[in-house]
Amino acid sequence: MPTADYVVVGSGLTGAVIARSLRDAGRDVVVVERREHLGGNVHDHLHPSGIRIHTYGPHYFRTNSDALWAFVKRFAEFYPYVAELRSEVDGMAEQWPIAASYIRRTVGDTWTPAFVGTPTNFEEASLAMMPEPVYRKFVQGYTEKQWGVPAHTLSAELAKRFDVREDDDPRLMRHAFQGIPRQGYTAWMAAMLDGISVELGIDFLQQRRRWHARRCLIFTGPIDEYYGFDLGRLMYRGQRRTHHFHADVSGFLLPAGQVNHPDPHSGPQIRTLEWKRMMPPDAARTIRGTVLTQETPFTPDAPEGFEYPFPDEANRRLYEAYRRRVEADGSLMICGRLGEYRYYDMDQAIGRALMLSRRLLGEDVTAL
């Protein structure tokens, strides 16, 4: 039976950062990954045209932390990439997040938000930022496609992920440091895991007894799957992706790397991506053709499709019930976006993994 101080299950950002930190501290660590490739959700690959596709959806790295920016650049060169998105509204590619100038243009100079008070759900929280017609056109349809339920049944917290831009700032995020690894996320993750034993294509849960962790097992897969779903299944939303190569295009087809489709009558697709727009401009210029990818949300049954934890009270309570079990086991850490049933941006996932590593190295293995 292979033995290591630490067995890390999952080679996504959480598992890779923890494995790197433990290895750097001289600890003995092995990583086990279910997929045939490393990198988890940030994995990317090259289309035959040379266009880089983010396999599990577009990933724009950003952080405000000098320390995190230095950490990620330790493993790769990043080129500057500041995501600017559009939303297809009334046949036009309007800016997303919504520009205040759009509201003045369509509603009038003296517009006010449609909701006043303390929002109790996503719809109210959104209406607290904008007039109702703007909410209907930009937000409601997109949100209901994404989650498959009426927007008023979702948590108000979700609305914290966007705002109305008083200054018309077109950047999706305003973080100080933004970019994408020049050779792609997969190469970046491979560099992070350099010198660490990584076993690909192995489902740890199917072969639990094959490894023995002398100090701690770190599991970054779905927490409910770890326990055989015996308290019930946590719900996720995922995206089906269809890719189309347009060979006869020398430039670009879309006005931005990501165009959202909030109109409920435009079909179930939620957004279209043009990957070439996300590549370094010097590399993109040399490529003929372009790949467009359409994403359509669905509710996955199998863990491979789990992308977004479902933001409602029933799932939160079920998660808490699983979490209490982990707390009873001092040699087990369940963490990461699937282990903590929580959406983490990449910088948040890295920051948390660094913090958990320090806890492990302090040998204070309080289960998490």
Ligand SMILES: Cc1cc2nc3c(=O)[nH]c(=O)nc-3n(C[C@H](O)[C@H](O)[C@H](O)COP(=O)(O)OP(=O)(O)OC[C@H]3O[C@@H](n4cnc5c(N)ncnc54)[C@H](O)[C@@H]3O)c2cc1C
């Ligand atoms: C569609 C989408 C778009 C996103 N875009 C952005 C963005 O633009 N910017 C940003 O900052 N963040 C973005 N994120 C967030 C980013 O993907 C996460 O921060 C990151 O994936 C977290 O890494 P993780 O290691 O916690 O999870 P994962 O990357 O999911 O890693 C978990 C790993 O564990 C493996 N695993 C699970 N079970 C087992 C098992 N039983 N045995 C062996 N291995 C197992 C999985 O195969 C996987 O490789 C996005 C997320 C999604 C869903």
